[in-house]
Amino acid sequence: MASPKKIKKEAKETAKVTAKDLAKKQREISVSEFFTKNRHLLGFDNPRKALLTTIKEGIDNSLDACEEAKILPDIKVQISNIKKSEDRFIVTIEDNGPGILKTHIPKIFGKLLYGSKFHTLKMSRGQQGIGISAAGMYGQLTTGKPILITSKTSPKMPAHHYSLVIDTQKNEPRIVKDEVVDYEVKRGTKVVIELEARYQKGRQSVDGYIEQTSIANPHADITYINPEDKEIRYPRASKELPIEPKEIKPHPYGIELGILIKMLHDTKSKNLRSCLTKDFSRVSTRVADEICEKAGLHGKARPSRIAVQEADALFKAIKLTKIMNPPTDCISPIGKNAIIKGLQKQINADFFTSNTRPPSVYRGNPFQIEVGLAYGGDLPEEGLIRLMRFANRVPLLYQQSACVVTESAINTSWRNYGLSQSTGALPSGPVLLMVHLASVWVPFTSESKEAIAHYHEIEKEIKLALQECGRHVSTFIKRKKRAAEEFKKKLYIKKYIPHIGIALKEILDLNDKQEQKIINNLTDVLERSRS
Numbered sequence: 001m002a003s004p005k006k007i008k009k010e011a012k013e014t015a016k017v018t019a020k021d022l023a024k025k026q027r028e029i030s031v032s033e034f035f036t037k038n039r040h041l042l043g044f045d046n047p048r049k050a051l052l053t054t055i056k057e058g059i060d061n062s063l064d065a066c067e068e069a070k071i072l073p074d075i076k077v078q079i080s081n082i083k084k085s086e087d088r089f090i091v092t093i094e095d096n097g098p099g100i101l102k103t104h105i106p107k108i109f110g111k112l113l114y115g116s117k118f119h120t121l122k123m124s125r126g127q128q129g130i131g132i133s134a135a136g137m138y139g140q141l142t143t144g145k146p147i148l149i150t151s152k153t154s155p156k157m158p159a160h161h162y163s164l165v166i167d168t169q170k171n172e173p174r175i176v177k178d179e180v181v182d183y184e185v186k187r188g189t190k191v192v193i194e195l196e197a198r199y200q201k202g203r204q205s206v207d208g209y210i211e212q213t214s215i216a217n218p219h220a221d222i223t224y225i226n227p228e229d230k231e232i233r234y235p236r237a238s239k240e241l242p243i244e245p246k247e248i249k250p251h252p253y254g255i256e257l258g259i260l261i262k263m264l265h266d267t268k269s270k271n272l273r274s275c276l277t278k279d280f281s282r283v284s285t286r287v288a289d290e291i292c293e294k295a296g297l298h299g300k301a302r303p304s305r306i307a308v309q310e311a312d313a314l315f316k317a318i319k320l321t322k323i324m325n326p327p328t329d330c331i332s333p334i335g336k337n338a339i340i341k342g343l344q345k346q347i348n349a350d351f352f353t354s355n356t357r358p359p360s361v362y363r364g365n366p367f368q369i370e371v372g373l374a375y376g377g378d379l380p381e382e383g384l385i386r387l388m389r390f391a392n393r394v395p396l397l398y399q400q401s402a403c404v405v406t407e408s409a410i411n412t413s414w415r416n417y418g419l420s421q422s423t424g425a426l427p428s429g430p431v432l433l434m435v436h437l438a439s440v441w442v443p444f445t446s447e448s449k450e451a452i453a454h455y456h457e458i459e460k461e462i463k464l465a466l467q468e469c470g471r472h473v474s475t476f477i478k479r480k481k482r483a484a485e486e487f488k489k490k491l492y493i494k495k496y497i498p499h500i501g502i503a504l505k506e507i508l509d510l511n512d513k514q515e516q517k518i519i520n521n522l523t524d525v526l527e528r529s530r531s
Ligand SMILES: Nc1ncnc2c1ncn2[C@@H]1O[C@H](COP(=O)(O)OP(=O)(O)OP(=O)(O)O)[C@@H](O)[C@H]1O
Pocket: 057, 060, 061, 062, 065, 095, 097, 098, 099, 100, 108, 114, 115, 116, 117, 118, 125, 126, 127, 128, 129, 130, 131, 132, 133, 134, 189
């Protein structure tokens, strides 16, 4: 044990650390440095997941870009294992999208939090502006290799090739190579990332991700070359592009006080009334006047002069005013028929059904729930059903139990629909269930975008959609059960028809011909009966 003298001396030394000393250590942390230490937040927590996340970020971007440019996506994904003994792979993702302007390539791939989707309220797969640069940064960290990008924006323009690394301290791109190259495509982008990773087959793998992507995106044509050099084609099942989602302005109900204050400060409008009508969705002049009146503010007040207390009154007044729900053309659901086409493409089942709910709103953000269900066929009779979760057409493969989709499926009474279910579990039976949430802003539980947060409105909509599909499948199951019972009965009766013939022949003293006629007639009646 230390002597009291020593303890006193140590305490004195600790007390010596001054604010000045601390100030020496205080400095800005760049977002790249932060995510280098916290790579698990972005889905790079182990080599297996790193491979999936890299491919997911690349495919999501390609699909988003193609759809924005109204191009039917043709995507090629290749994973090559360079040295068979090592856990090192080269991932290549190539699309036929609009390409990327030369001037923008370095920032897109070499700077975290740089993108086109964060500030827009419309449905897209990407939202944060981190995805592809984080994948490149992970590759750079684990292999020291730069990310390679080749992009062409028109058949008449030259293709540009960049080789980039991220300066993590500054969160800025450093260009290693910048050249004009031959690229034998009309337009498109090719991204190559070398990374430390592990390839494994199975549902939570790249294979499962690509298969599910093709189900939720029947308009996409995907060619996948796995590390064993095997080519797997997912041809498109529909030539219809998803309806283009429109950008909307924020809805007043979804705005928090701090954001409202910032919006009042930044607005280009000269007075409060026009700020409310122009910067928000669904605020007419009448509604704006009502809000101002309830807040005790003048519609002609200068927005930038509104004090915090007044903004608070305005915030409360918004909550007390009835405002129409936001427009819903900012979301583009997969659609009832396309869901079935997508499922039929990959799953061999006896029965398919789907349901697209009308749009709804959580925290001022419009969203829409869709459900697809396949029953029977090749789906396994034993065990829990297979649940596929999607957010803005992107499959979610991890954190199933933390997701509102799973909870809603567990909280639905599947026994009412002819499936067995233990308390607190998913139902069992030969069922594949897909649930899709389409929204202008998906409330993920973390930046790695793996599970959807528990909003009451979202849970309610999922349950309503599941119940509808449940009713459809229950009718099919009942009909199937009845048909099976009738078939059994028929077989039983059929066995006795010859005996009836013999008995009647004896009682009525009939000849062989008459006996055969009775047998034929009875068989005919049985065959004609409903099966
Ligand atoms: N293949 C591509 N073709 C055209 N533009 C692309 C492509 N890949 C990326 N981009 C552009 O680069 C931006 C940044 O991509 P990044 O994946 O980093 O972020 P994001 O997709 O906006 O959001 P998230 O972090 O959620 O993925 C995109 O917003 C898009 O504008």
